[in-house]
Amino acid sequence: MIIFVPFKAKKVIKLHDTYFKPFITAQQIEAAIDTLVSQILADLGDEIPVFVGVLNGSFMFVSDFVKKYPKPCEVTFIKLASYEGVKSSEDIQRLIGLTQDLTGRTVVILEDIIDTGNTLGEIHRIFKNEAVKALRIATLFHKPEAYKKDFKLHYIGIKIPNRFIVGYGLDYNNLGRNLPEVYQIKDTQHMTNLVLFGPPGAGKGTQADFLKEKYNLVHISTGDVFRYNIKNETALGVLAKSYIDKGALVPDEVTIDMLNAEVEKNADANGFIFDGFPRTNAQAKALDALMDEKDSQINAMIALEVEDEVLVQRLLERGKTSGRADDADETVIRNRIKVYYDETAILKDYFSAQDKYHGVDGVGSIETITARLSTVIDSL
Numbered sequence: 001m002i003i004f005v006p007f008k009a010k011k012v013i014k015l016h017d018t019y020f021k022p023f024i025t026a027q028q029i030e031a032a033i034d035t036l037v038s039q040i041l042a043d044l045g046d047e048i049p050v051f052v053g054v055l056n057g058s059f060m061f062v063s064d065f066v067k068k069y070p071k072p073c074e075v076t077f078i079k080l081a082s083y084e085g086v087k088s089s090e091d092i093q094r095l096i097g098l099t100q101d102l103t104g105r106t107v108v109i110l111e112d113i114i115d116t117g118n119t120l121g122e123i124h125r126i127f128k129n130e131a132v133k134a135l136r137i138a139t140l141f142h143k144p145e146a147y148k149k150d151f152k153l154h155y156i157g158i159k160i161p162n163r164f165i166v167g168y169g170l171d172y173n174n175l176g177r178n179l180p181e182v183y184q185i186k187d188t189q190h191m192t193n194l195v196l197f198g199p200p201g202a203g204k205g206t207q208a209d210f211l212k213e214k215y216n217l218v219h220i221s222t223g224d225v226f227r228y229n230i231k232n233e234t235a236l237g238v239l240a241k242s243y244i245d246k247g248a249l250v251p252d253e254v255t256i257d258m259l260n261a262e263v264e265k266n267a268d269a270n271g272f273i274f275d276g277f278p279r280t281n282a283q284a285k286a287l288d289a290l291m292d293e294k295d296s297q298i299n300a301m302i303a304l305e306v307e308d309e310v311l312v313q314r315l316l317e318r319g320k321t322s323g324r325a326d327d328a329d330e331t332v333i334r335n336r337i338k339v340y341y342d343e344t345a346i347l348k349d350y351f352s353a354q355d356k357y358h359g360v361d362g363v364g365s366i367e368t369i370t371a372r373l374s375t376v377i378d379s380l
């Protein structure tokens with residue numbers, strides 16, 4: 001059987017050296033345009049307006065807007081160009097493209113975005129000389145916090161915070177105009193990505209739950225990710241199962257692809273807690289490479305340290321109520337603990353070499369241990 005693994009749909013995109021995360025979907029844009037069309041239609045009635053798009057950014061908006069406009073209308077474009085040879089080019093602009101006579105006409109400016117309002121100021125200045133009947137301003141996006149002018153904005157599609165966006169006609173140094181949805185600049189500097197370790201019975205799950213709440217992290221348990229993909233028969237799940245069914249180990253590449261999908265799904269997270277991965281040097285390197293691709297990194301390996309005798313007692317205690325067979329037998333328990341130390345020794349070395357290993361005393365009340373973990377995380 002040949003299994004096709006679908007092209008990885010990247011949620012976070014990179015333009016030049018900057019990362020952007022999804023912000024406004026194509027559907028949300030469409031809904032905003034529908035609303036703008038109805039509002040403008042309600043105001044203009046049977047009058048034939050001249051829609052004037054401001055290039056370059058507005059081309060997509062104008063195209064989609066006029067396709068939805070159900071009555072006769074004219075469409076034209078203008079562009080504000082800086083005077084050539086002038087150093088402070090932002091200040092002096094001239095308008096090109098306005099060739100038709102607009103005397104007595106109702107003009108609706110279609111802007112992709114109104115930010116400071118400087119561009120709009122120029123447009124107003126230029127239209128003062130045209131004897132138009134009315135000049136109305138419609139903008140798909142607006143940043144109220146950045147707006148410094150008093151010109152009335154008659155129609156506003158979507159108000160956004162004062163952050164840089166790309167897509168749907170808007171560019172970042174000329175890239176991104178072709179994207180059908182809108183992305184927002186992403187800060188990757190503040191991500192906290194942890195690899196959490198702890199022997200069986202150390203309270204890793206409990207602590208992961210607290211940490212993900214406190215720091216808005218996403219807990220990625222490899223076991224859960226595997227079960228999810230296999231249960232839902234995702235392409236990667238089917239692929240992983242084909243190895244498991246043969247009694248073979250799932251190749252690291254497949255596991256990494258699954259983790260990548262989880263990371264992509266949570267582009268908004270402040271970071272991730274990796275649990276159950278990496279287990280080998282090769283996996284640790286692959287995880288580093290994955291993080292690097294996201295312009296991020298693993299900040300720390302945190303290991304909960306609990307003495308063997310305490311673990312054995314805790315697990316035996318848990319076995320009395322949990323019904324888990326592997327929690328009932330002392331020999332089995334001691335072996336699981338040994339396997340843990342055999343496995344993690346390599347990783348402890350790997351992360352210590354990068355100064356990223358943090359052992360945390362895992363004996364005490366839940367709150368005490370959370371506080372100890374927080375001290376480490378806050379210091380990163």
Ligand code: IMP
Binds near residue numbers: 057114165
């Ligand atoms: P203004 O500050 O209102 O004059 O906006 C000037 C121009 O800056 C707009 O026409 C856009 O071309 C560009 N612009 C403003 N904010 C953004 C943004 O978030 N992304 C991309 N371009 C922007």
Ligand code: MG
Binds near residue numbers: 055113
């Ligand atoms: Mg513009």
